[in-house]
């Protein structure tokens with residue numbers, strides 16, 4: 212049977228979608244391969260959040276096709292959704308599949324292979340483009356390929372976003388918010404636990420507003436909190452995370468969940484984007500710097516020691532030095548545990564891309580603000596790493612370290628990376644304590660503390 216290679220760019224949701232498609236290929240008798248060099252089918256699951264991500268995907272496909280033309284080539288995901296048929300012309304691929312059609316990919320590849328075999332003597336090109344919406348497509352991302360000793364897994368609970376932040380392409384590539392039923396998600400988590408998974412991360416573009424259009428609040432609890440409580444009941448699951456949330460989704464019931472659901476890990480990602488109310492308004496982010504700060508205080512009060520990370524955009528159209536200083540001041544006061552800082556770049560098809568040229572901030576100035584803010588974030592975050600030296604923390608060991616394959620890595624409940632020495636067959640997939648001995652650049656180093664059986 213043909214061999215399939217899928218390259219994935221972008222977020223964890225894309226990784227999860229790729230896992231689903233891979234699983235469907237395997238069920239249909241195809242073989243997955245880790246290299247495009249020997250693949251008959253080469254697919255790229257694309258991201259559109261930054262222009263660079265689109266260029267990378269196009270560059271990768273160009274490289275594959277220059278070396279050798281596989282039997283089937285195609286794009287899936289966000290760039291496929293936003294560019295559609297244009298990609299067949301531009302990149303000469305056979306298949307373009309949007310974000311609501313992942314479950315059709317295998318059928319389409321089958322069709323293309325059959326058509327190519329039947330038309331061996333015919334040079335007419337056959338291609339398939341499907342970027343239609345499909346009701347219920349959010350329910351199709353539900354199967355897993357659980358590897359031996361796999362301790363952590365991602366579970367896609369919803370698709371799409373209705374918020375329409377002016378810089379963001381997601382509402383146009385992923386469509387409107389659509390959530391899966393609680394019972395279906397819990398069943399998926401139960402199966403993962405049965406296969407040895409100890410930690411689940413619930414995924415959605417606006418995850419803490421899960422179910423708001425489909426399911427009612429019960430006893431003052433939003434559908435998202437109802438879901439968290441139901442997942443919390445699953446035996447074998449010991450850690451629960453979620454990403455990516457919106458600040459406005461942290462209502463009191465969710466903050467209270469951090470008090471009464473101990474499996475919820477001590478980490479929240481809270482995208483700030485800007486510390487200036489004027490810029491937040493332009494971004495169409497419905498909160499103020501003050502309400503954001505109050506939210507941080509309420510979360511820290513509910514779960515002391517919780518790590519808070521954020522996303523910030525510098526150089527959004529119209530951002531003056533004064534606006535930037537407001538962001539800087541807020542970062543100083545909040546002291547995030549880490550921050551992902553992005554220089555604003557135009558995304559075709561978003562409202563911000565249409566904002567006047569006169570409002571654009573120069574690349575040089577964006578870079579200066581980026582470096583300045585990075586320096587501040589590090590200065591505030593590093594002491595928390597230093598303080599951990601000599602302490603014991605629990606990690607879930609995930610596998611070999613990305614930077615040093617001879618060592619293992621895991622994550623603390625606060626989502627900090629810890630690198631340790633040890634034997635993979637004994638430690639991967641397990642939760643245990645680590646004595647922290649050192650740190651460097653957002654990574655902790657330590658030794659596993661194991662009982663007699665460990």
Ligand code: SF4
Pocket residue numbers: 372373374375376379380381382416417457
């Ligand atoms: S809430 Fe997130 S996904 Fe939705 S439009 Fe805003 S940035 Fe994009």
